[in-house]
Amino acid sequence: MKPDTLIIVVGAGIAGPTLGMALQQAGFQPTLYESSAETAEGIGAFLTLSTNGIQALRVIRADLPVLKRGFATPELTLRSHTGKFLGKTSTGTPLPDGTSSHTLKRADLYEALYQEALRRGVRFVHGKHLVDATETPEGVTAHFSDGSTATGDLLIGSDGVHSVLRSVIDLHAPRPTYSGLLTTGGYVQNVKVDVPVGSYEMIYGQKGFFGYAPAPNGEVWWFANVPWPREPARGEVECLGSEHWKQHLLQLHAKDQGPILDVLHHTDHLMTMKAIHMLPHLPHWQKGRMLVIGDAAHAPSPSSGQGAALAIEDAVVLAQCLRDAETAEQAFALFEKTRRQRIERIIRWAARINNSKAAGPLGSWFRDLLMPTAMKWLEKSDSQRFIFDHQIHWDTRMNPTV
Ligand SMILES: Cc1cc2nc3c(=O)[nH]c(=O)nc-3n(C[C@H](O)[C@H](O)[C@H](O)COP(=O)(O)OP(=O)(O)OC[C@H]3O[C@@H](n4cnc5c(N)ncnc54)[C@H](O)[C@@H]3O)c2cc1C
Known part of the structure; x- marks a missing residue:
């Protein structure tokens, strides 16, 4: 398409600034509109950016600012609530220079991508919350909650799992489905864990799932998934506060082996408890001049790490x-x-992991029995390589007629 095509992007979380930089590298001059006043909210949690994501950033030379903010976590270990070793798995195939998947705070990932895009001259407009979009034969107009508008040739929605543009594209688009799990986490000092920096430990507790990773600065970063069968109403779990959920987690993990209780006791403040939503299949990603990408189009369970x-x-x-x-x-x-x-x-692969986290007592018993064999098979079969080995070849021209 012509470089003077006016491209409007709504949502500057992770996909947004990356798209801004990639479009610029492709010769376009996009403008990004973001509802938050500064960089995107996301704040709090941490995530692991696997090597396929790092490779994609490398294509637009934006990997280094991101890697600087995190630490390598090449593998993770799974244990049962008794401390039984269930298996070890890679978090991603290392890139040719040895770079492996990195763990970093979501807020740092947002900030790194945003600052890099700003440095390259990508245009951002903050405080613009998309409420609607209208299309004419000549163009497409984004309508914001403050009454302002922006008109361009194309409108791309990277406005996250609760995307507004998705429902403009398709009024009947499925809503994100609730995963049956809540999530929280924290950062804690002065707790000794018997795991080296670079290794992630995940525990299938008797009544909840718990993961932690020691960071190079001496902190232990942790998260917990709490099975919660009924989808909570908006604000219902958030309003209960840190101390309530700390006590709840202490009860859930009371009989589990490992450092969970110690980590919880030493955590002053838990991240806000939130329901986990997924968007497994969206029939229409696009309509006319509008398209959604990222979580707005497809949100795997966070268990996927993808x-x-x-x-x-x-x-x-x-x-x-x-x-x-x-x-x-x-x-x-x-x-x-x-x-x-x-x-x-x-997404289908991730949904299976999610189910294993919310298993009942019988399911857990089978899981703990069978998982060591399954994990060994997984390691040998390379069945996850399709996820991590994915490569984007920027210099190869794509054939739009295929
Ligand atoms: C607890 C948790 C753990 C996770 N762990 C991992 C992990 O380990 N590895 C991994 O790869 N992924 C993980 N994820 C998933 C990952 O965070 C998301 O997939 C990713 O953030 C999606 O990026 P995005 O840019 O599509 O959406 P977002 O990052 O959500 O960004 C959307 C942006 O759009 C803005 N916005 C929203 N609505 C509007 C509007 N109407 N108008 C204007 N702007 C708007 C928002 O403010 C935000 O800036 C995890 C997610 C959660 C919740």
Whole structure:
């Protein structure tokens, strides 16, 4: 498409700034509109950016600012509530220079991508919350909650799992589904754990799932998934506060082996408890001049460790499609053809992990019995390599007619 195509991007979390940089590298000058006053909220939690996401950032030379903010976590160990070793697995195939998956705070990932995009001259407008979008034969207009508008040739929604643009594209788009789990976490000093920096430890507790990783600065970063069968109403679990959830977690993990109780006791303040939502299948990613990417189009369970990586891959591939296609219709079709199958395969894989976290007593018994064999098979079979070995070849022109 022509470099003077006016591209409006709504949502500057992870996919947004990445798309801004990728579009710039493809010759476009996009403008990003973000509802938060500064960088995006996201604040609090941490995540692991796996090597496929790092490779995608490398394509637009934005990997180093991100890697600087995190630490390598190449593998994770799974244990049962009795401390039994269930297996070890890689968090991603190392890149040719040895770089492995990195763990970092979500807020730092946002900030690193945002600052790098700013440094490159990508335009951001803050305090703009999309409420609607309208399309004419000449263009598309984004409407914001403050009454202002922005008009361009294309409107891309990277506005996250509760996307507004998604429902503009399809009024009947499925809502994100509740995963059956709540999540919280924290950062704690002065707790000794018997795990080296670089290793992630995950524990299938009797009544909840717990993960932790020692960071190079001496902190232990942890998260917990709490099975919660009924979808909570908005604000219902958030309002209960840190001390309530700390006590709840202490009860859930009372009989579990490992450092969980110690970590919890030493945590002053837990991150706000939140329900985990997923968006496994969205029939329509696009309509006319509008398209959604990242969590707005597909949100795997956080158990996949792939949401951010896929959002980044989407952004880079979309810029490539827009660069190589003649029309928006071609570009969007090419994008969907290139991305949908991979993403939905990863989402199905992640859903299975999610189910294992919310298993009942019998299910847990079978899981702990069978998992060591399953994990060994997994390691040998390379069945997860399709996730991590994915490569984006920026210099190869895409064929929009295929
Ligand atoms: C607890 C938890 C743990 C996770 N762990 C991992 C992990 O280990 N590895 C991994 O890869 N992924 C992980 N993820 C998933 C990952 O965080 C998301 O997949 C990723 O943030 C998606 O990026 P995005 O840019 O699509 O959406 P977001 O990061 O959510 O960004 C959306 C942006 O749009 C803005 N916005 C929203 N609505 C509007 C609007 N109407 N108008 C304007 N702007 C708007 C928001 O303010 C935000 O800045 C985890 C998620 C959670 C919740």
